[in-house]
Amino acid sequence: AQKVTQAQTEISVVEKEDVTLDCVYETRDTTYYLFWYKQPPSGELVFLIRRNSFDEQNEISGRYSWNFQKSTSSFNFTITASQVVDSAVYFCALSDRDDKIIFGKGTRLHILP
Amino acid sequence: KAGVTQTPRYLIKTRGQQVTLSCSPISGHRSVSWYQQTPGQGLQFLFEYFSETQRNKGNFPGRFSGRQFSNSRSEMNVSTLELGDSALYLCASSPGLAGYGADTQYFGPGTRLTVL
Numbered sequence: 001a002q003k004v005t006q007a008q009t010e011i012s013v014v015e016k017e018d019v020t021l022d023c024v025y026e027t028r029d030t031t032y033y034l035f036w037y038k039q040p041p042s043g044e045l046v047f048l049i050r051r052n053s054f055d056e057q058n059e060i061s062g063r064y065s066w067n068f069q070k071s072t073s074s075f076n077f078t079i080t081a082s083q084v085v086d087s088a089v090y091f092c093a094l095s096d097r098d099d100k101i102i103f104g105k106g107t108r109l110h111i112l113p
Numbered sequence: 114k115a116g117v118t119q120t121p122r123y124l125i126k127t128r129g130q131q132v133t134l135s136c137s138p139i140s141g142h143r144s145v146s147w148y149q150q151t152p153g154q155g156l157q158f159l160f161e162y163f164s165e166t167q168r169n170k171g172n173f174p175g176r177f178s179g180r181q182f183s184n185s186r187s188e189m190n191v192s193t194l195e196l197g198d199s200a201l202y203l204c205a206s207s208p209g210l211a212g213y214g215a216d217t218q219y220f221g222p223g224t225r226l227t228v229l
Binding site: 042044050 | 145150155157158169171188200203211217218219220221222223225
């Protein structure tokens, strides 16, 4: 069965610190997709990244980077030099042959000024 | 391009009533998915519609139903409301089928439903 675990329920860091959000997934499929979404207080989920299981290259987009490791079934997300605007709930999600998208419980990130 | 829009943004209903929520996808997107978000259960998939056909359904009772129109707009209906149906209902659209990660979904702001 599919499962996405975000063990960190809530994280608080001081502005400009780096922070890593963990995501561990379970699937029996060899082909699957992983996602990260950001949910600011307004409630709308904002798409951040989509990665397929055959592409293990790490990705960097500005202050955001993602580390995908199939060996540990992890898809971690790092924010470098965090800013107050990064405060939000971040969701990791998995989609495989089951044809549904399964979300983790989310990590609430507080960036303190 | 306009994003996904959902109406209404807020709703208050009483137990036993029914409710209809509306979602307008991004122009050109043919798939619409619905999700329920609650503090206890998190984000849960309700169903996905593509070309007016339900393509996939989550583990929700039959009180939850939906439909999609020829212009890709979608409605979700919940009948005989229960207190536990209080949640944020999110709609997402994608150009093609979202299942199996085939396409990226873009979310609307949600409709917050409160059942008293």
